[in-house]
Amino acid sequence: MTENIATADASAKAPAAKFGGKGLNIGIVVAALVTVAGLALWVFQLSSGMVNTNMRNLDSWGLYITCFMFLVGLSAGGLIISSAPRVFGMEGFGGISKIAVWTSICCTVLAIGFVVVDLGQPLRLWELFAYSNLGSPLMWDIIVLATYLILSIVYLWATLRFEGGKGSATSLRAISAIALVCAILVHSVTAWIFGLQQGREMWHTALLGPWFVSSALVCGVALVLVVVIALRKAGYLQLDQKNIVKMVKLLGVFVCVDLYFFGCDLLTEAFPAGSGADIVAMLTTGPLALFFWIEVIGCAITAVIAFTPKLRTNPLIVVGALLAIVGIFCKRVQLLVGGFQIPNLDLPAVVSGPGLTDAGAALQSAGGAMVYFPSLLEFGVMLGVVGLGALMLLVGLKYLPLKPTEKSH
Amino acid sequence: MARYGMVIDTKRCVGCNACSVNCKMTNNLPDTNWWTRVLTEGGDEIDTPAGIFPDVSMRYITVSCQHCDNPACTKVCPVGATYKDPETGVVRQDYDKCIGCRMCMAACPYTGVRSFNWEEPAYSLDHAVGDADVPKHQKHVVEKCTFCYQRLARGEEPACMELCPARARHFGDLDDPESEVSQLIAKRSYEQLLASEGTKPSVYYLV
Numbered sequence: 080m081t082e083n084i085a086t087a088d089a090s091a092k093a094p095a096a097k098f099g100g101k102g103l104n105i106g107i108v109v110a111a112l113v114t115v116a117g118l119a120l121w122v123f124q125l126s127s128g129m130v131n132t133n134m135r136n137l138d139s140w141g142l143y144i145t146c147f148m149f150l151v152g153l154s155a156g157g158l159i160i161s162s163a164p165r166v167f168g169m170e171g172f173g174g175i176s177k178i179a180v181w182t183s184i185c186c187t188v189l190a191i192g193f194v195v196v197d198l199g200q201p202l203r204l205w206e207l208f209a210y211s212n213l214g215s216p217l218m219w220d221i222i223v224l225a226t227y228l229i230l231s232i233v234y235l236w237a238t239l240r241f242e243g244g245k246g247s248a249t250s251l252r253a254i255s256a257i258a259l260v261c262a263i264l265v266h267s268v269t270a271w272i273f274g275l276q277q278g279r280e281m282w283h284t285a286l287l288g289p290w291f292v293s294s295a296l297v298c299g300v301a302l303v304l305v306v307v308i309a310l311r312k313a314g315y316l317q318l319d320q321k322n323i324v325k326m327v328k329l330l331g332v333f334v335c336v337d338l339y340f341f342g343c344d345l346l347t348e349a350f351p352a353g354s355g356a357d358i359v360a361m362l363t364t365g366p367l368a369l370f371f372w373i374e375v376i377g378c379a380i381t382a383v384i385a386f387t388p389k390l391r392t393n394p395l396i397v398v399g400a401l402l403a404i405v406g407i408f409c410k411r412v413q414l415l416v417g418g419f420q421i422p423n424l425d426l427p428a429v430v431s432g433p434g435l436t437d438a439g440a441a442l443q444s445a446g447g448a449m450v451y452f453p454s455l456l457e458f459g460v461m462l463g464v465v466g467l468g469a470l471m472l473l474v475g476l477k478y479l480p481l482k483p484t485e486k487s488h
Numbered sequence: 489m490a491r492y493g494m495v496i497d498t499k500r501c502v503g504c505n506a507c508s509v510n511c512k513m514t515n516n517l518p519d520t521n522w523w524t525r526v527l528t529e530g531g532d533e534i535d536t537p538a539g540i541f542p543d544v545s546m547r548y549i550t551v552s553c554q555h556c557d558n559p560a561c562t563k564v565c566p567v568g569a570t571y572k573d574p575e576t577g578v579v580r581q582d583y584d585k586c587i588g589c590r591m592c593m594a595a596c597p598y599t600g601v602r603s604f605n606w607e608e609p610a611y612s613l614d615h616a617v618g619d620a621d622v623p624k625h626q627k628h629v630v631e632k633c634t635f636c637y638q639r640l641a642r643g644e645e646p647a648c649m650e651l652c653p654a655r656a657r658h659f660g661d662l663d664d665p666e667s668e669v670s671q672l673i674a675k676r677s678y679e680q681l682l683a684s685e686g687t688k689p690s691v692y693y694l695v
Binding site (some may be wrong): 128129130137139144172194201203206207210212214216218272273277278279418422423424425427428431 | 490501508520521523526527529532534536549563564565566567585587588589591592593594595596598599600602603604606607609627628629686687
């Protein structure tokens with residue numbers, strides 16, 4: 080008994096020695112294998128046709144773009160939480176900023192990856208630079224996303240330099256300010272890809288920009304919490320519980336803001352009792368009800384955990400954070416599928432090409448058929464892209480000096 | 489400078505699909521694709537009326553690309569593969585440039601106008617049909633009605649104009665007040681599809 084306590088103490092004092100080793104190497108190998116499998120599936124998708132996905136002419140985006148939205152959010156949230164305290168000269172969260180930035184770099188790469196696997200002609204990507212139509216929100220997103228990725232890397236590099244005693248605090252603060260603005264911008268621009276389209280009633284709202292930023296903060300902070308608690312458990316870093324509590328409270332605030340925005344949007348759609356009422360019905364009782372209620376209830380539970388001191392135990396914090404991440408993913412599904420669910424010209428006619436798949440009927444029991452549900456191939460390619468992210472994250476943890484130091488923020 | 493447009497008389501259209509078929513022939517469309525389609529406004533099924541006999545009502549609306557004056561699709565294309573031709577006002581599509589991101593399909597409010605070739609285009613016949621100068625259809629790019637751009641270039645009218653047994657379709661320059669189309673919309677009452685979207689479509693429906 081006493082021996083056990085002694086070893087526990089020892090491991091808490093010298094956590095670095097415990098982390099890594101065999102487990103980490105196995106993780107890296109598994110992630111690499113999943114990535115390679117995903118690549119093979121992507122090649123199959125390109126050679127035998129995207130007809131193997133369940134995207135069709137009337138639901139022309141699917142799981143890939145859902146994941147793209149979701150991951151841009153995860154990455155923006157991570158960077159905001161690491162840079163904001165430094166910019167405003169506040170106390171940080173106990174030196175986790177480098178890990179937060181690294182997770183956000185991984186997520187940005189994944190977001191770009193999801194756009195690439197969604198393209199019909201990825202070999203023509205160079206045209207984006209040769210024939211850029213600067214009026215297209217998609218082009219804005221490509222520019223901002225690329226800038227954001229480079230800035231995040233510069234920010235991480237500057238942080239490491241500063242902690243190594245080189246570089247000035249002022250320049251680091253300047254870089255973090257630019258990175259912060261860029262993080263907010265990157266998510267607003269992603270929102271505009273959808274929000275500027277007058278043809279899809281569900282997307283066409285000025286609220287979408289700020290709402291995407293609040294959703295980004297929710298899932299970004301939740302991801303950092305999960306990663307940090309897991310890394311502390313694995314002995315990679317030490318972190319005072321007060322920093323965790325601080326982040327959980329922040330998560331609670333962000334979740335409430337996000338739910339508030341949702342409430343505003345639902346009210347504005349429903350109140351005139353026009354076509355917007357169909358969208359509210361689709362979300363609350365229709366085909367997307369499952370995703371709607373998981374988000375609303377999940378986020379509400381997260382808020383309760385965050386604001387009730389007694390409930391702020393580590394396992395519950397992780398549960399709350401995971402609920403928030405799942406909730407925001409459900410939000411993304413609602414947005415993407417919801418945009419295609421209600422056609423503008425809903426009259427019987429022959430449809431050009433495959434209009435829809437009947438895969439949406441898979442969730443029919445939960446309130447009507449969705450116009451879209453991913454195929455196995457799409458899940459496979461998604462896993463492959465996620466595998467690439469896991470690979471980057473683990474390799475970064477193994478080789479990059481991301482552990483908190485005395486000068487860390 | 490012209491702005492070509494179409495005026496379709498819904499009081500004349502009998503929903504025979506001759507326009508759809510001639511379009512498909514002329515542009516050598518892959519098996520799955522229809523650039524011009526006939527929508528039934530009435531019952532829940534194609535060719536069914538609303539109401540109970542004898543109080544029934546039904547009309548047909550033929551829908552292809554609306555060649556909007558303020559197109560939602562061209563604005564969002566990141567590489568300019570879909571663009572408005574300044575000479576004719578036709579919204580064109582460059583298959584060689586299209587990266588297959590399908591942003592235009594999300595932006596276009598007119599359901600079912602744009603189609604993406606989800607696989608290698610397949611044809612029932614083992615030889616091409618229609619105009620020899622239509623661009624070759626490609627896998628994984630977006631396509632749609634071009635107002636038969638190849639025919640406009642030769643001074644001809646789009647293929648859907650031919651064969652219409654009810655003579656319901658009219659084609660011409662909307663910028664020319666003397667043209668048949670301009671005269672028709674000056675004299676008759678008309679509707680435009682989803683006018684509230686602000687896309688200013690170049691297709692008018694006489695009612």
